[in-house]
Amino acid sequence: MAVRIEDVASLAGVSMKTVSRVLNNEPNVRAQTREKVQAAVAELNYKPHPSARSLAGHRSYLIALLYDNPSPSYLMEIQSGVLDACETHHYGMMLRPLNYSPASDAEFIHTVESLVVHGRPDGLILTPPITDHPTLGKRLAELNVPYACISPRDWSGCIGANLDEVHAASEMTAHLIALGHRRIAHITGHPDHGASGWRLQGYCDALQRAGLRFDPNLVVAGEFSFDSGISAARRLLDLKQPPTAIFSANDDMAAGVINAACERGMVVPRDLSVCGFDDTPMSHQIFPALTTVRQPAREMGCIAATQLLRALRNPESCEMVHVPYTLQLRKSTGPVPNHQKTP
Template identity: 40%
Template sequence: MAKTKRRTSQTVTILDVASRAGVSPMTASRVMNNNPRVGEAMRDRVLAAATELNYRPNLAGRSLRSSNAARIGLLYSNPSAAYLNQLMIGVLEEGSLSGAQILVEKCSGIRSQRAAMQRLLDTGVDGVILPPPLCDSRQTKRELDLANITVVAVATGAPVAGVSSVRIDDYQGASAMTQHLLDLGHTAIALIKGDPKHTPAVLRAQGFVDTMARAGLTVPAEHIVPGLFTYRSGLAAASTLLKLKNRPTAILSSNDDMAAAVVAVAHGMGLRVPGDLSVTGFDDTPVATTIWPTLTTIHQPVTAMGRTAVRLMLDEIRCKRSGKPKAGNHQVMKYSLVKRESSAAPPRG
């Protein structure tokens, strides 16, 4: 019978060792880092599993763990480069001011996400900041919790006890934008929703629908179309809406990337923005002021939220190191409605 080939060290993670030994990732990590608080029998079990799997600990991670400086990971899969750039500016600036080490990892699917998390664990991070949509991933939070890693969620619409978070009130932001369009005289207002896996997208949609209902207006089903927070999804949504017989006079997009796509489609069809169609966005990313006409949008202080996320993380790490774990701290930051050139009264007739 052919012998089973050993997995190479490049493909084996501490999670694999923990699974083989039947222990938690935190226990396996303690053994590999010579933590004296692990019993001898447990230590032998983990080391046997590591030997069997040909596991080799990450030396760079060990070097970092010898430092007292906080090590903060940022794990992201957000499709909006503009949003991420703003967030990273805040995270890196605050990290530099505090002396914290910031490590950034990108992921996409479940497999790459697991690998990215392992790379962060191997470098000895004390905590991980999760921007959207990972901030709403129960699996991601669970795996980091099993590894005894502190989490701070950015822009989640569903904060949970014990996990610090920073966000804005997405429901009220969408409601304010809808009311702005109503005040201009629009009644035929359409919505391009965001990624349904991201809780703020759900809150923004609900804020729109509820505000229209309070104004005594029923939104036709065809005036609410799906989106994914990407420019491409905005193109598809805009094409659908602008070909309707009862075309809306205003479109509220759940983020700026999709709003920019609406403007492009409208221009391609010979429609004037805002003369024939008002278009609004959400987030106030750089694209809002680099397209023509400039976008009316909801300003989300993304850079400031990045700074706040680092401060929340540092507070959690200090408490953890002193043996005093604290409950999650949830901060709601202020948004503002920024009126620019893309919204105006509806066309007459």
């Protein structure tokens, strides 16, 4: 049952050490020898014993995914992507749910430190909002623990994957403007998330580009949750001059907006256009199907993990990779109501 490196070595007619070199892509092996070894590995269907490798090699061949569950579907996508990358690089993934709070700073840092000491991952993948912790990055650099970030607020000197959320949000807002909307509201996300700022920024950019006045009454604070979307929408719809379109910083809040509109007997998009951000599975299961921005989360997970894994060998060659977003135009946005049209 258990094939060992010794068996491969004797089949290939070389030493264990040479097999080890081939397996770890180390240099200084003749091409011909390399092939012989690879053939033997394939023939015996050999896979190195992870624990033995780890014990002798002083690393765990494990990377840890740190998260504070913002949304199960998003996380599942990221996780699948990371898993894909781990698979191809013969690494394992460990999952670390954390309670993120930039407030109880010391405690949070301590939790991460003990995770690093005891779980011994070779590197970390940080997901939002953990990416935006004020001091974690610095501390990890001090501890010499490599890490990659997904959608960090500030990506200078940081590897991983991100997406031009400012442009995406601005394009989404432009879509509403193109439909004739002039009173466009925005519900912001949780202030701890970098995404909240970018999406607001994109909204402002698009207004400015179209020559529309920014109206502070039309920007309401949410916190990414469904309930916060409902209450924000109620406030907006109660305005003397309510908006004709609401761009919500994520899908959950957009669902809240649609809910609040339905409560009042409004029909979306006839009476109100609504759009979100993230393209969660829920977004096309609600009625009407939600116009939103899709980010390729799985791909981002895979890219971040790949960058991290590469950084473990050669820290120089790594970078922050920008991935493209896609506008998903569905049924929740439409032309501005007739009676509301301004010349």
